[in-house]
Amino acid sequence: xxxxxxxxxxxxxxxxxxxxxxxxxxxxxxxxxxxxxxxxxxxxxxxxxxxxxxxxxxxxxxxxxxxxxxxxxxxxxxxxxxxxxxxxxxxxxxxxxxxxxxxxxxxxxxxxxxxxxxxxxxxxxxxxxxxxxxxxxxxxxxxxxxxxxxxxxxxxxxxxxxxxxxxxxxxxxxxxxxxxxxxxxxxxxxxxxxxxxxxxxxxxxxxxxxxxxxxxxxxxxxxxxxxxxxxxxxx
Numbered sequence: 001x002x003x004x005x006x007x008x009x010x011x012x013x014x015x016x017x018x019x020x021x022x023x024x025x026x027x028x029x030x031x032x033x034x035x036x037x038x039x040x041x042x043x044x045x046x047x048x049x050x051x052x053x054x055x056x057x058x059x060x061x062x063x064x065x066x067x068x069x070x071x072x073x074x075x076x077x078x079x080x081x082x083x084x085x086x087x088x089x090x091x092x093x094x095x096x097x098x099x100x101x102x103x104x105x106x107x108x109x110x111x112x113x114x115x116x117x118x119x120x121x122x123x124x125x126x127x128x129x130x131x132x133x134x135x136x137x138x139x140x141x142x143x144x145x146x147x148x149x150x151x152x153x154x155x156x157x158x159x160x161x162x163x164x165x166x167x168x169x170x171x172x173x174x175x176x177x178x179x180x181x182x183x184x185x186x187x188x189x190x191x192x193x194x195x196x197x198x199x200x201x202x203x204x205x206x207x208x209x210x211x212x213x214x215x216x217x218x219x220x221x222x223x224x225x226x227x228x229x230x231x232x233x234x235x
Contacts, residue, residue, distance in 0.1 A: 083218045086110040087225050093205075096233045104137040113185075115169070115177045115203035121196035122143055139173065146199045149173070150186055158197075160223050161216040162186040165207050173201050182207035187223040192231050200226055 015022060022028055058091025086107050100118065108116045118138050147154045149170065150162050162185070181203040189198035192204040194217070204210060 008181050024199045027068075036122075056139050079218050082110060083222050087222065088094070090226070091229065095170075098175065099229070099233065110200060112204075113180060113202045113209070114205045115201075117175075117201045117203070118198065119173060119201060120198045123196075136175065139175075141172065143196055145172075146186075146188060146197055149199075151186070158188050160188055161212040161219045163212055163214055163216065165211055169203050174203050177203065180205050183210040185210045185219055187226065188220060188221065189227050189230060191227065191234060195234065198230065 015138050022032075080110070088105065089110060090099070090107050093102050103118065104116050108114075116137065120138070120140055122140050123143065124140070144154060150159075152158055163183075164186075165183045166181060169178035169184060171178040174181050183204050183206060185202040187200040187202070189200060191198050202210070
């Protein structure tokens with residue numbers, strides 16, 4: 001007559017005293033369930049075991065969703081704080097030249113982008129000395145350039161924010177840094193009645209920093225504030 005191996009007495013006493021240790025150990029419980037299924041044989045279906053597997057799978061999905069929601073909430077909060085700090089720093093200068101220099105340095109650093117360019121459409125040329133002094137931040141372009149750059153019809157309703165990945169940036173916008181730009185956020189600016197539009201281009205060497213799948217709410221808000229600041233300087 002065969003008999004099952006006897007469980008070690010100390011181990012048996014430990015299990016009897018603290019059964020919760022077994023219940024809390026996922027690997028041990030899975031091993032016990034597998035042993036139970038083997039004992040039942042191939043012709044017996046354990047509906048309770050199947051139900052438990054489904055519940056475990058559902059619980060794993062819920063935990064993954066929970067972690068994703070928390071991560072997204074923290075990311076949104078961090079993004080909001082980042083944009084708010086950039087706006088406050090952008091509004092500090094009291095002169096337009098300081099405003100532009102600050103835009104290309106501290107504001108760019110806060111937003112964690114590698115290049116910022118303010119492009120204004122105009123019928124004038126780029127011979128103005130002030131423009132030449134700020135050529136690393138401010139550039140001028142002919143009317144219609146922004147729509148062409150964004151691939152939008154001039155008659156269509158323009159999108160305020162365009163996010164996209166690039167093989168390389170446009171030299172007309174980023175100058176010598178264009179070769180390293182792999183993604184950009186283009187903020188189209190409404191500078192008021194009677195004025196041609198402008199565009200604030202945020203360029204990054206990271207191809208994943210800006211992509212069409214990302215939300216644009218924070219950048220749309222930033223665009224609105226920037227438009228109002230520009231209208232103040234253009235009075």
